[in-house]
Amino acid sequence: MSDFTIGLTGGIASGKSEVSRRFEALGIVVADADVAARDVVAPGSPALARIVERFGVDIVQADGTLDRALLRQRVFANDDKRRALEAITHPAIRRRMMDICFAAPGPYVIAAIPLLTEVGGRAAYPWLDRIxxxxxPVALQHARLLRRDNINAELADRMIQAQATREQRLALADDVIVNDGHPDALQAQVEALDQRYRELASKR
Structure with missing residues (x-):
C-alpha cells in the first residue's frame, strides 16, 4: 500500500500519456482519471443511475452502457447541465482514484488527472503529496493536435482554450517536466523524478 501520491497533469497534447508510460516502465502504478471516469458510470453503478434520473432513460444504450456521445450533446454549451453532470461524476471519480492510489503497491503512486487544475487542484484532491x-508551449500543443487528431487550426485553438492556461497549471506545480522536444528527451527527467519521489516516500 502506497502512502505517497503524485498528481500528474498537463494540457491537451502535452505528453502526459507518454510520461505515464515511462513511470509505469519503472514499476510505478499509474491511476488514470479517464479510466476512473468510465468505471464510475459502468452499468449498475450509482452514478449511472443518477445520470439517468437527471438526463433521461434514453441516455443508456441497449447494452446498458452510457451513451457518451448523446450525453455530450446534452451538456455541450449548457452550463447548468454540465454542472449537474459534474456534481454526479466528479465526487465518484475522486473516490475511485483515492481507492486505487491508497491500495497501490510500490514506493509511491501516480494519479494521472488531466483536468486537475480545472476541477479545483489541491482543494479537490487534498491527499496528493506533490503535483x-x-x-x-502552446504553439507546440497546437501543432501536435493538428498532427495527432487531423483537425483544423480553429478546432485546435478551441480545444486548448477550453482548458486552464499554461500559467494556471504551472502555479499548481511542485515539479515540472518540460516536453518541448523529442519524446526520448523525457526519459532523463522521468528517471530523476522517480529517484526523488522514492527518496521522499522513504522518509515518510
Missing amino acids: LVVDT
Whole structure:
C-alpha cells in the first residue's frame, strides 16, 4: 500500500500519456482519471443511475452502457447541465482514484488527472503529496493536435482554450517536466523524478 501520491497533469497534447508510460516502465502504478471516469458510470453503478434520473432513460444504450456521445450533446454549451453532470461524476471519480492510489503497491503512486487544475487542484484532491505538471508551449500543443487528431487550426485553438492556461497549471506545480522536444528527451527527467519521489516516500 502506497502512502505517497503524485498528481500528474498537463494540457491537451502535452505528453502526459507518454510520461505515464515511462513511470509505469519503472514499476510505478499509474491511476488514470479517464479510466476512473468510465468505471464510475459502468452499468449498475450509482452514478449511472443518477445520470439517468437527471438526463433521461434514453441516455443508456441497449447494452446498458452510457451513451457518451448523446450525453455530450446534452451538456455541450449548457452550463447548468454540465454542472449537474459534474456534481454526479466528479465526487465518484475522486473516490475511485483515492481507492486505487491508497491500495497501490510500490514506493509511491501516480494519479494521472488531466483536468486537475480545472476541477479545483489541491482543494479537490487534498491527499496528493506533490503535483507534477507536464509543460509544453502552446504553439507546440497546437501543432501536435493538428498532427495527432487531423483537425483544423480553429478546432485546435478551441480545444486548448477550453482548458486552464499554461500559467494556471504551472502555479499548481511542485515539479515540472518540460516536453518541448523529442519524446526520448523525457526519459532523463522521468528517471530523476522517480529517484526523488522514492527518496521522499522513504522518509515518510
